[in-house]
Amino acid sequence: MRTQVAVASGSNTTGVVVAPSNNPAQQRALKAKAAAKAALKSSSTNADQALVDELSAKFASKIRVVSSRKAEGDKTTHKDKADRATVEQVLDPRTRIILFKMLNNQTLSQVNGCISTGKEANVYHASTPDGQHRAIKVYKTSILVFKDRDRYVTGEFRYRNGYAKSNPRKMVKMWAEKEMRNLKRLVVAGIPCPEPYSCECMASPRLKDAVINDPMNYKNLYLHLVKMVWKMYHKCKLVHADLSEYNILYHNKTLYIIDVSQSVEHDHPHALEFLRKDLQNVVDYFSNAVDVFTLRELFDYTVTTWDIVLKTVVEQGLCAAGADEDSVLDAYTAYMHTPKARMNIQEVAASKGEAVFKQAYIPRTLQEIKVQRGQVDVNSGVGAYGRVTGAGPQDKGPFSEENDEESDEDEDDSDDDDDDEEDEDGSIRLKKDEEKDAKKARKQAAKEEKREKRLTKMPKAVKKRKQKVTSNKK
Template identity: 45%
Template structure:
């Protein structure tokens, strides 16, 4: 019985189609349809034994119902699902059929290489920072640790680059330290001549910033319209170093004694060294030791020399130092050297005149302590800002001597006190830089009309023809009479006849009123000019070829 059932074909077994399709004729039966295909669903196989159904009768036997334990199907027996699962694990020969079975989206039969190649296109989008275990790439706080407040790992790499590029050969110890930077000595060995050249390297501080009011020196200057990032100290210091490098180039090009700017990389500036061949730097003006019998005269000459340098910086370099004092000036053999120009601004800066008066005050206070008879701040301000006069020596020294001769000396203590008060008022006086900042324009215009323009505090900022007083000749004074007030006076007959020629109509303007011959000549001249221009014109095919070869667009 079992062998016959096994040999019998299953209704689900595959079969060849019993029909064949022929074009223009339809389907034709080629073989007999198997009986298991024709029988309805659920019908017994025709070759099967009908007695085999006896094996299933015991399932529906009512006598077997009593064999089921009533306690298993009662509500107190527990969860029916758990009972079903236990029976399925004991009796099931395979996995239970799934409900809502779906086809997997990924090809699970594909090889590993195919899967890797499919994912490789998305490799750039995957972040593996947390997975990588490379200690060299990890950033640590120790990388930003500085020695001497300036030398960190990045700064050392910049110094190494400068040595490799030939800017310097050796870097020595610190020459000076300040609130914004440290200056180190360096040496360059010239391979051609064999000489040793002393140089200085200025490294700006990026870790601990003591000089925090840089904003007022940068804000408002057209060279730095973008300003700087207050939250990023390195970007701010980089901009500050670039500012000093630009200012040094202007001053050095004008012939003013100062360090020579050589190279700039981020916050490291390489300059010429102001000192002797052994590497000793020139002393500051505050520490200068002046000897001799005419010490007072030497100090006075240095004062006049410094006023000339300030005027030359303002007129030629178009710069105001903004931090000029005895600490930012070096001295050697009767010559003054200007240093530390990182905060220097142009005259167009909103606070340039305020910085200039501050420089004048600092310079005057120092030289007065040295026993020099100084000029008033207003006189020095006018000497520096006026455009008339020379900007070269010895003409500037002669101009300062004239200022000494023409000044009003105080006769007693009261006049000296008045001059001191006037000096202090000038230091705090408001000076407009544009006409929009003038407080009372009508009042100042009346003073200009009366020829008193020279008394204005901003007279040197105006044009010369505006400030110059009006010149009145004797003829003009004689012609000025009662007839000037008579505005409605009539002209005499002769004057009227002579003035009629002014009202005669001239030749109208426009192409249609031009002479035909002139039009023709103009047209011919234009044609000739275009003909000559076409001779040098590039052929169109060559132009297209050049444009296509130099195009940046990717094709």
């Protein structure tokens, strides 16, 4: 029941006030409900605060905790350099939050100091709760030194739809995912790659820093590396693009390939250029210790297909046709280093020097070959075309000695044809064995011919006048 009370004052204004209910039981129920709600909120707040205090005390020495204006009630966005403050070029606030999560969910038990630095990332040593060693590769995001990444991504089929090149963090995220996928390909192909590898808290040395005293061990490492490069190219369909003694670990007398974030697929527009650069680094490093392939020989070895490898091994009687892949590749690699096999390669390589091959254009397909520049090399197998495009000697085997006499006769016939060829303007080309007197006479005859043509030549002024008159008549 509600009571309306009229309140009169000195003025003519009249107000009506609604009095509260006079039911005591209902008032006590409302007060009890409000008290229970306040108690529940207080207990939830106390539990959350207790959890925060527990985590802060547990990881206070490992994570730097900074105050947040938003948590303190300030809803205004304040941007400051402190939000991007970076330690050791990689540890910014966002990265530390990720490490905090890994520590909180027991993926890691502790993170130790930096064991390696590079142009794109730092590597830190960590350990798991069960005592296993781990390597954490932390990429640089706020402070980017390695910015020329577009040439390793643009043109690759996996990124045909583009990527966020204007956002450093998104670009680095894509870069890390790219390296993870490349590592998975290496694992499937059986190529040793990081898990990572360490022993007694000491990181495995890079090949550059490794102490190798046995020359025979150097030879085995070299053969093992060229086989890994062949497997990467043909089985993983990848080119490392930065292969050198700085990106290879030496552990238990075995080489492990690392840093494959910039690796590209074999059909990338610059894949063969990257491959040639990688092979040059291999030759430069091992040439001081063992007898190695030349750059041209190693390039031909790497791009040789499995069918040619198997055919060569079977023809030479080195392995049976049903042998496993590793045995066949080992036999082929050993055979390629024998004087018998290298003699034919060196004859082809002698036609173009190493310095020329380093700068030569290497097409990936026949459509990329310019006819005027490469038709002769394609047909003869000379140049950088034969093994990549599938033309030339590769069609009949890399070291086939059949039809050598026929090819020699064909070369003689082509030489005779070349001697009789003329240029488009009708002038005779100079023969290689032409005598000096004949050369002099030929030049004199050319001069006389040009002199006679000048006698009947129309003066330039007359020619312009006739052109002008003709144009006016039109």
